[in-house]
Each structure stands twice: as structure tokens, then as C-alpha cells.
Amino acid sequence: MPTCNMVQAINLALREEMAKDDRVLVIGEDVGMDGGVFRVTDGLLGEFGPERVVDMPLAESGIVGAAVGMALYGLRPVAEIQFMGFIYGSFDQIFSHAARMRNRSRGRFCCPMVIRTPYGSGIKAPELHEESAEAFFCHMPGIKVVVPSGPFNAKGLLVSAIRDPDPVLFLEPTRLYRLVRENVPDEEYTLPLGKARIVKEGGDVTVIAWGSMLERVVKAVEPYSADVIDLMTLSPFDEETVLESVRKTGRAVIVHEAAKTCGFGAELAATIAEEAILYLRGPVLRVTGYDVHVPLAKLVDSYLPGVDRIRKAIDEIMRY
Amino acid sequence: MPERTIATFTIKRLEILDDKGNADERLMPSLEEVDIRRMYELLVLSRTFDERALNLQREGRIGTYPSIFGQEAAQVGSAYALDKSDWVFPSFRETGMYIAMGYPLPLLFQYWSGDERGLISPQGLNILPVSVSVGTHIPHAVGAAMAVRYRRDRAAVIAYFGDGASSKGDFHEGFTIAGAFRLPVVFLCQNNQWAISMPRERQTAADTLAQKALAYGFEGVQVDGNDVFAVYRATREALEKARNGGGPTFIECYTYRLSHHTTSDDASRYRSREEVEQWKRKDPIDRLELLMEKRGLLSGKDRREVKERSLEIIDAAVREAESVPPPGADEMFLNLVEKPSRRQSKQMTGMKNADV
């Protein structure tokens, strides 16, 4: 079993699916010759040729829109948006079309497609290269939102996303791209979408996170007895796992990188309040980015929830 | 080094049938008499549908409806050139195309009455649902054309849109990709001179819309959009070119929206009666009738029969559409995704008991 970082694991998932299914194509900016700016699609052009690994003009709406057209025709495109900050130019295609085509045509047409994009902070890049815009997409019915947290689950989740009959937004935390290596089987396995992962079990508090926040959450909870939940899929999220844990611990802390207001934590907190408030010992707390634009490198660490802020929240809720 | 001219361009306009019903025989496409008759029937049927839809809307039996009055030739002429299995990406003002492609008329009435089930294109027809967000479906046609190329299929792809859509970013992005890959796609713009209240001149400073294609590296032509033969010929040639690897074509059908933008619009707020009257003289159906009369293909009796037959077809379609039971409330939850989420399923069951 090879050990891989997340970039390699995603590459492996693409390679395996492309080899198995000739409907799977990769399209995006610089995905071919260059292998993608993070090298996620490295080697695919050589292996599958320019018909299946398509370097596209610099046109995000056009790329996603073309992927919609390909999917309608029966292919399974995997479109890369070079950075999440540039997905905004394709909102219309995602919201108005990819997410609605099945519904609009009452099942006659659908959009089995994946949009992959590097997501979140940690690469010391210019503005709009470190966005965490997941919540927008979770509000929209018709599209799934997936965030892997390591090489092993990245591969299993991406394979599921490619095989999913509906559009999936696959957010790849750049901070994790090369952070750890894990054993990643090069034979087929999948992880179900919509299912969370219990990273660590404990009794006193439930901490819910995804993507790059998990690593610091795991560190932060060391002195406590905590359930740590990695959602992995944000939409639709695994309500059962979240509620079961919160009913057990009676305390919930949600950690995310995106700004607080209307962040995905709000949905989690509301769900916990609706379904499990009588089990709670204290308020549901959110440790998140501030309601500002994610700053550049010098200030990004002040913006992000750190171990100290997470511990503070846990300490606060442990008083109840 | 002197300054040199490194590019010049010309844009062609194709006209075959004039207002008096005379056709330029050199340009006339090869069409059998039965084809000409069929085109005529489709034009009349489209207009009859339109008239009925406007009435039904006034009676509150359907919702907001965008009339195709005046644009029938652009729609029927282009659709007549398509194969049934071609891929069609319409906007929202394409009733004539649907009719010419053989889309079931009751479904159209059903859709415009507010029932999405009317957009379920029958198997065998690859007509995408009405696309309301102006111009945003252009990249879909481009992606489908990429898929056609990848699959080495013979199908061609066509996108329909208006003059207003030519200002959208997706027009630019779609055209860019189509040109860069020389894709088998036809872009058919009905320049009906208006985008709600915005006249064509306010949409762009370009003299023609057709010339925009040149910037993307492919051919753009203007055709008289009220001339069913010119539209048919241009579309057929563009489709053949697409199928033979010749790349995309942009066809600007120069036409006019004789009615309001939709049933909720009042066009007298922004355009003159004289302008409308002038365009009425270029009515696409009148012209074809004149030609057919000259050629002995249409008598007064034939004319009445075609109209009566159209009325019968439309009556039957309305009856059928109105006999369809309204959708159950569940319908809104079906087909969101293949497998609804736990929450969606819960909401769907909860809805029945009016749960919170």
C-alpha cells in the first residue's frame, strides 16, 4: 500500500476512475501540460491524452457551464477551479444550472459532475486564493459539498463524488495537500457521501469540524474527554452522528475557518438547538474566522481559530 | 516599420424571400413542395399556439408567457434544419422551435401554466428545458459539443438566445471555448431588436451582432430572420459544417418581437406604434403565403384549412393539458437529487401533516 499525501491521493482517485470509466474527463485551467497549479492532475495528460484532460481557456463560468453540458450529454466531467476565490465567477452556472437541471427537467437530464477546488488558507498567496466559501453552496439544494481531511478519505470521497449521479463540490484544503502522508490503497475503495467520521471519542464535549481545522481541534482537545467529529460531507451533513454525540455529551463546539455569520456552523448550531436542546448543558459555541475577509499571510493566523481559542470555548462550556 | 492593416472583415447578410413573396432562386434552398407546405403549417401552428397562449394568460389559465409573435420564421426555419436527435439548448422564447421539433404541445401548455412536468422532453428528443437566466445556457451547448466531439457522434448542437444575451459574460466565455476548440455547435441568436425595454443599439456599439463571432475565430452571418428560407439555409449549412468538423457558426437572425416582452410587459412604454407597424409589414407568414400563392401551392381554401387544423390541434392540446391533475405537493421534492437527503425526506413527509 503506497503512502501518499493528499495531492497524490486525489491524483490516484482521478487516475483510477479515468481508467475505469471513459465518461470521466478532467477539465480546467492548466490541468494538462502543467498538471494543475498544485500538481493534482500531474501525469494525467500523458496517460489519458488531451481529449480527456482538457486545458481550458481562462473562463470559470465557461468551464463549469461546459461541464454542465458534458454531464447533460452523458459524460462525467471533473472540472477544476484553480482556487476557490475564482469560483464566484461560476456561481450562476452552479446555482442556476448544475444544481437545478435534474429538478428542472424532472429527472430527464442530470448533472453528474464534480467541481474540485483548492480551499482555505495556509499557502501565503495573494487575495482570493484562501477562501472558505462552503456555506454558500450548502444553502443550495441539488449540489453536495464534500471536504476531505486527509489522503485516505480524500481518495475514497473523490471516487464517490465522481460516481455520484448529481453534482458535487469537492473542496480540497490546501493546508493539507502535503501536510501528512497516509497509507492509501491503490485498489478500489469508496467512502459514502453524507457520512461523518468520528475522529476521537470522549464523553464531555462534542467538537465538530472539517478540513484543515481538524488537526488543530485534535490538538486542542488533548486535555479533555471529547468527541471529535469530522463532517467530511457538509451538504447533506450527517445529522445523526452529530446529534447522537451531542445527546451523549450535552455540549457542542463548532470550529470552522470561514467567517461566523451565516457560516456552516450556524446551520449546525440551529440543528442542535432544534433537535437536541433538551440534552444541552450550555450554549452551543462557535469558534470561527472573524466576520472579515480572510487576511493575507501576515494576519491570517490572527484570523484563524487557533488551539487557544478552541480550548477557551471548551473551557467555557465545561463550566456548565 | 509602417503601420499596416493586419485584419479586415466583412459580414454577410442572407436574404432569400422578400416581403412581396419573391424568392432569389439562386439562393433558394432545395426544398420539396411538401417541405414548404410543412414549414407553412408549422409557422401557422406556432402563431396559433402563441395567440392561444396570450388568451389563456388573460383568462388566468396560464401564467406569464413570452410571445413569439413575429419570430416564427427564425424558430421554425432553424428547427426545420435540425435532426430530431440533435441537441437543442433553448432560452425561454422558443415555442416555434419546440413545435417544429415535434415537442408535445400539451406539455408546453402544461409548463407555461406553472407545472414543471411540462419540461420533461420525450425520449428521442434532446431538447433541454427552458433556460430562464438569459444567456447562461450558452456554455452548456459548448460542453455538449465537446462531448459530441469526444464521443465522435454525428449529432450537432444548437443554442438559441436573444440579442440581450449577447451582452452576457457567458456568451463571451462560451464563444471563446467554442472557437478555441472548433466545436460542432451553432449559435442562433434571434435579434428581435429588444431586450425588454432596451433597444439593440443600447446593448452594444457593434454594428451587427454577427461580427462578434469573428473575435472568437469563427464565422458570423446575419440572416433575414423573417425569411424562413434564409434561416433554414443558414442553419442547415452551419449544421453541416459543424458535423463535418468545420467548427462553430454564429447566426444572427434579424427579426422583431411584435408583441410585448411577456404578458406582464407593456411595450408602449418604450417603443413607438409606427415601429411595430413597420415590422408588421415584414410578417414572416405573409411572405411565405405570397410565395406559395404565386407558385400555386396555396389557395384561399388551403389557407383556411391550415388555420382550422391548427386551431383544432391547439384546442386538443389545451384540453389535454388542462385535464392533467395538478402536481402533488411532493413533486417539489422529487428529482432534486437522485436520492433525497434525510432532511429532505423528513420535510416531504412532514409537509403532509403540516409539521413545523
Ligand SMILES: Cc1ncc(C[n+]2csc(CCOP(=O)(O)OP(=O)(O)O)c2C)c(N)n1
Ligand atoms: C440573467 C438575466 N438577467 C435578467 C433577466 C430578466 N430578463 C428576462 S428576458 C430579458 C431580456 C432578454 O432579451 P433578449 O436576450 O434579447 O431576449 P428576448 O427577450 O428579446 O427574446 C431580461 C432582462 C433574466 N431572465 N436573466
Ligand SMILES: [Mg+2]
Ligand atoms: Mg431581444
